[in-house]
Amino acid sequence: MSVKVLIIDDDEDDYVIMSHYLSKIQTEKYEIFWCNDYDFAEEEILKGDHDIYLIDHFLGKGEGIEIIERIRDRNILKPMILLTGSSDYSVDEKAMAKGASDFLVKKEVRVDTIERAMRYAIERYNQQRSIRAQEKKYRSLFELSLEPFLVLDDQLQISEYNAAFLDVFHDQNTPSHLLRGKAFQALFKYEFDYAALLQQLQKDGFVKGFKTTLLDQEKDIVATLSIAHLPKGDDVDLNAYHVAISDLTTIMEQEAELKKAEKMSMSGRMARMIAHEIRNPLTNIRLAVGELSAFSDAIEDNSDAKSLEQMIERNTIRISDLIDDMLKSARPPELEIVPSQLKKIINAAIDFCQDRVELLNVNLVKAFCEQEVTGEWDPEKLKIALVNIIINCIEAMDETENPELLITLTQQEGKPVIYIKDNGKGMDEETQLNLFDPFFTNRKNGLGLGMTATLNIINMHKGKITVNSEEGKGTEFKIRL
Numbered sequence: 001m002s003v004k005v006l007i008i009d010d011d012e013d014d015y016v017i018m019s020h021y022l023s024k025i026q027t028e029k030y031e032i033f034w035c036n037d038y039d040f041a042e043e044e045i046l047k048g049d050h051d052i053y054l055i056d057h058f059l060g061k062g063e064g065i066e067i068i069e070r071i072r073d074r075n076i077l078k079p080m081i082l083l084t085g086s087s088d089y090s091v092d093e094k095a096m097a098k099g100a101s102d103f104l105v106k107k108e109v110r111v112d113t114i115e116r117a118m119r120y121a122i123e124r125y126n127q128q129r130s131i132r133a134q135e136k137k138y139r140s141l142f143e144l145s146l147e148p149f150l151v152l153d154d155q156l157q158i159s160e161y162n163a164a165f166l167d168v169f170h171d172q173n174t175p176s177h178l179l180r181g182k183a184f185q186a187l188f189k190y191e192f193d194y195a196a197l198l199q200q201l202q203k204d205g206f207v208k209g210f211k212t213t214l215l216d217q218e219k220d221i222v223a224t225l226s227i228a229h230l231p232k233g234d235d236v237d238l239n240a241y242h243v244a245i246s247d248l249t250t251i252m253e254q255e256a257e258l259k260k261a262e263k264m265s266m267s268g269r270m271a272r273m274i275a276h277e278i279r280n281p282l283t284n285i286r287l288a289v290g291e292l293s294a295f296s297d298a299i300e301d302n303s304d305a306k307s308l309e310q311m312i313e314r315n316t317i318r319i320s321d322l323i324d325d326m327l328k329s330a331r332p333p334e335l336e337i338v339p340s341q342l343k344k345i346i347n348a349a350i351d352f353c354q355d356r357v358e359l360l361n362v363n364l365v366k367a368f369c370e371q372e373v374t375g376e377w378d379p380e381k382l383k384i385a386l387v388n389i390i391i392n393c394i395e396a397m398d399e400t401e402n403p404e405l406l407i408t409l410t411q412q413e414g415k416p417v418i419y420i421k422d423n424g425k426g427m428d429e430e431t432q433l434n435l436f437d438p439f440f441t442n443r444k445n446g447l448g449l450g451m452t453a454t455l456n457i458i459n460m461h462k463g464k465i466t467v468n469s470e471e472g473k474g475t476e477f478k479i480r481l
Helices: 012-024 038-045 064-075 089-098 111-143 163-171 193-205 249-301 303-330 342-352 356-360 379-396 429-434 450-460
Strands: 003-008 030-035 052-056 082-086 102-105 149-152 158-161 206-213 220-229 241-249 338-341 363-368 376-377 406-411 415-422 464-469 476-479
Touching: 003 012, 003 038, 003 111, 012 030, 012 111, 030 038, 030 064, 052 064, 052 111, 064 082, 064 089, 064 406, 082 089, 082 111, 089 102, 089 376, 102 111, 149 163, 193 206, 193 220, 206 338, 249 303, 303 406, 338 342, 338 415, 342 356, 342 376, 342 406, 342 415, 356 379, 376 379, 379 406, 379 415, 379 429, 379 476, 450 464
Parallel strands: 003 030, 003 052, 052 082, 082 102, 363 406
Antiparallel strands: 149 158, 149 241, 206 220, 220 241, 338 376, 406 415, 415 476, 464 476
């Protein structure tokens, strides 16, 4: 396949000489075209019909360098070699600065020199095309990836980011361009995590699969980070870094939900087994007490015997009620689904707890969205779930100097979300993990069944409840229906 060459020169003799040299080249076949008018030269180049251009420096009305500059401004990269009548370093320097592929003095041109200049220019152009194609490909991968990506400069500040990063980490109230120049460290929840990552990066030059917790606008994000040097290029500093962020939050939440479901299933089986084992001897005890009625006259005459009989009766009833509560907490409740208004349900739960609120002098703040939030729910069961949470929060503030309870109702992605937040003593990690387990409680007289029932009710509504707490800093429950 021949190489199409356009010679732009207003001197026909020079055109003939250049054509002669090109015809003598054995290693390549050239198809030669001629343009002798400065006014039409740029138009011919813009057609894109040729592979390489030999452009004379002086073209009557203007200079070849001007044509090269305007073409390069249009981001056209095809090779252009400037031809001059005499050797002039300043012209050479200017031509290369404006985008010429090479610079040849006409009187010094030979077959081998023009062959080499054209071959090198075409090879460089092909390399540039390949590099640009790769850059475009990887730019698309970077920008269109569903995973968040960053580019950091040598100061570990954000210089570039993709749309997925904005979706996860960007505060909509902050212009996105302000992210550029933001310290990478600001994304980390824990300073010691960032210090460990930095140490590994300085030691190995890269980081792979570093697990940490990053800060989002709404919640913490558990993620793994992989960091690598970017190869140096035209627009890339030597110490630029590429950061890939893999969000593990959803996976970990799913694993936690699975473990929670397994624990609930196991607790249900244990509850049924325990209830069966206790009810059998309990039934025998109650039957035995019933048989004592044959001796009622003797018992009536003996105050101690009468007192013991009543004690046995009261406690067998109490044990039976506890067994019923245990079984209810372990099995999903039956819902009575009706069209409901969520604000009314929340207010009903608050009213139910009003005595406790006033007793502890709790500053209760409601922040409800303006629009009505309606749906198909069981209002009574939802009220019970919310009451259990509110009571839990109030009791956590019994030693707080200025107790405050914030109840927020909003909508996220078209789904109602309730936040219940206190400024009480908070919970350690172990308490958070076991909070919804049957019989788990930190209260002296508690049974540990209220939060289990709450979880069951929310699950039956196909909702989700999460808790975020830190010792000494309060607790926040999030219920998404």
